[in-house]
Amino acid sequence: MAETASPPFSDAHLLPKVAQGDAQAVSDCLSKYGRLVWSLAVRMLGPGPDAEDAVQEVFVELWRCAERFDPAKGREETFVGTVARRRLIDQRRRRSARPQTQTMVAEPPAEAPGTDRLASQEDLERIEAAMSELKPEQAEALRFAVADGLSHREVAERMGLPLGTVKTHVRRGLIRLRDRLATSAEGVAS
Amino acid sequence: MTQSPAERIEELLADRAVFGLSAAEAREFDALVEEHPQKASEEPGFEDTVLALMKTAPAVDMPASLRNRLDQAAQAHASDSTPEPGADVLAGPSVFAGSERSAVLAYVGWMAAAAAFALAAVAWFNVSTSPGTAPGMAPGTAAGTASNTPGGDVSQAELDPAEQAQTLAQQPGTVVLPWAQFDDEFQGVAGDVVWNNDQQRGYMRLTGMRVNDPAEAQYQLWIVDPARDSRPVDGGVFDVTDEGDVVVAFEPRLPVDRPVAFAITREKPGGVVKSDGPLRVIAPAAAG
Numbered sequence: 001m002a003e004t005a006s007p008p009f010s011d012a013h014l015l016p017k018v019a020q021g022d023a024q025a026v027s028d029c030l031s032k033y034g035r036l037v038w039s040l041a042v043r044m045l046g047p048g049p050d051a052e053d054a055v056q057e058v059f060v061e062l063w064r065c066a067e068r069f070d071p072a073k074g075r076e077e078t079f080v081g082t083v084a085r086r087r088l089i090d091q092r093r094r095r096s097a098r099p100q101t102q103t104m105v106a107e108p109p110a111e112a113p114g115t116d117r118l119a120s121q122e123d124l125e126r127i128e129a130a131m132s133e134l135k136p137e138q139a140e141a142l143r144f145a146v147a148d149g150l151s152h153r154e155v156a157e158r159m160g161l162p163l164g165t166v167k168t169h170v171r172r173g174l175i176r177l178r179d180r181l182a183t184s185a186e187g188v189a190s
Numbered sequence: 191m192t193q194s195p196a197e198r199i200e201e202l203l204a205d206r207a208v209f210g211l212s213a214a215e216a217r218e219f220d221a222l223v224e225e226h227p228q229k230a231s232e233e234p235g236f237e238d239t240v241l242a243l244m245k246t247a248p249a250v251d252m253p254a255s256l257r258n259r260l261d262q263a264a265q266a267h268a269s270d271s272t273p274e275p276g277a278d279v280l281a282g283p284s285v286f287a288g289s290e291r292s293a294v295l296a297y298v299g300w301m302a303a304a305a306a307f308a309l310a311a312v313a314w315f316n317v318s319t320s321p322g323t324a325p326g327m328a329p330g331t332a333a334g335t336a337s338n339t340p341g342g343d344v345s346q347a348e349l350d351p352a353e354q355a356q357t358l359a360q361q362p363g364t365v366v367l368p369w370a371q372f373d374d375e376f377q378g379v380a381g382d383v384v385w386n387n388d389q390q391r392g393y394m395r396l397t398g399m400r401v402n403d404p405a406e407a408q409y410q411l412w413i414v415d416p417a418r419d420s421r422p423v424d425g426g427v428f429d430v431t432d433e434g435d436v437v438v439a440f441e442p443r444l445p446v447d448r449p450v451a452f453a454i455t456r457e458k459p460g461g462v463v464k465s466d467g468p469l470r471v472i473a474p475a476a477a478g
């Protein structure tokens with residue numbers, strides 16, 4: 001498939017076409033979201049066969065459940081991210097359930113300074129600013145739970161806190177983060 | 191402090207976006223939504239927030255070998271997605287290893303078997319859900335823990351596993367589902383599954399299971415829950431080290447909503463993410 005110079009997938013919804021059996025849309029879906037899904041897999045599982053298998057599972061699921069995406073209810077990228085995250089968490093928890101002879105990836109790979117991020121620099125600054133307004137324990141719990149995909153039990157173990165406290169931190173942190181991001185987005189728009 | 195329904199709905203939506211809901215939380219959410227549909231219909235935007243946070247991760251280019259593999263999978267999907275009569279019956283993510291089509295067919299076979307057992311045995315289960323020791327089971331038998339279980343309930347740590355299972359069997363909301371033999375090699379297997387959906391834990395009580403060599407193969411429990419996912423939930427691996435009765439605790443890492451069957455396969459050491467089967471024994475449950 002020939003690549004075009006400009007981003008070919010910026011706004012168009014691909015999943016409705018995938019649901020209609022459009023072969024090109026199936027391939028385009030891979031091109032548009034491959035980097036996102038693979039980056040999340042590496043973050044949560046580490047690079048390797050498990051991550052590659054998980055990414056394939058994510059796309060097979062996306063192609064098959066594409067008809068469930070409703071543009072009126074949310075963004076396509078969010079739908080893809082939600083499906084990917086659920087599958088990656090499943091994979092991570094399955095692997096952590098195996099005996100300890102299996103290699104575990106508990107920590108994300110080391111990052112070099114200036115590492116390229118999935119989000120734009122502007123979005124990163126907004127998110128970091130919003131995160132800095134959370135209580136430290138809320139921000140830490142959210143990072144463990146969302147960025148690393150740990151279960152609330154695992155987050156509790158990492159932080160040395162009761163399960164209920166972890167859930168409270170995550171809930172309040174997420175609500176506050178959402179509100180801060182909405183406020184900053186309004187500021188950008190105005 | 192009294193919490194309003196709207197606040198609780200928002201909490202549960204946040205939990206769902208980050209961790210997923212347990213069966214009990216899902217029921218609570220459903221009940222709240224039924225009572226306050228307008229509150230639940232207000233888009234909280236948690237999924238967008240979660241994605242924004244996820245996108246702070248480093249961007250990594252996909253290896254060319256993986257891209258090639260996915261391209262092949264895309265072509266296979268595109269060629270397979272031409273609608274055929276009855277194709278919707280096979281819809282859903284693949285569950286088992288092997289070629290995609292055979293994998294789906296294998297899962298349909300699983301589901302059909304589970305459904306057939308469930309339908310045939312509804313009446314039986316209705317009278318079998320009262321607490322009781324499984325046929326041939328005696329307290330104090332060999333015990334184990336499926337490897338998903340993170341350590342069990344501290345409050346019950348001093349009880350024998352058979353007693354723990356019996357205690358759970360007597361608690362509200364617990365079902366006791368007899369194993370039904372499934373594989374010729376496992377003729378004579380008996381016992382039951384004690385499962386409490388609210389507590390998301392259970393016990394397998396088994397007698398007549400073949401002893402396995404953990405270096406060669408391990409048994410793996412699967413929980414079939416179409417309401418949650420088209421893939422069966424991994425219940426963990428376990429060993430049978432004694433030809434007598436065994437009690438194995440299990441606690442799936444993923445929330446189970448409405449299990450329609452519990453099934454055991456024999457797998458390579460450590461278990462598998464996807465199973466080729468065959469099912470060795472199965473305990474169907476009345477759906478819902």
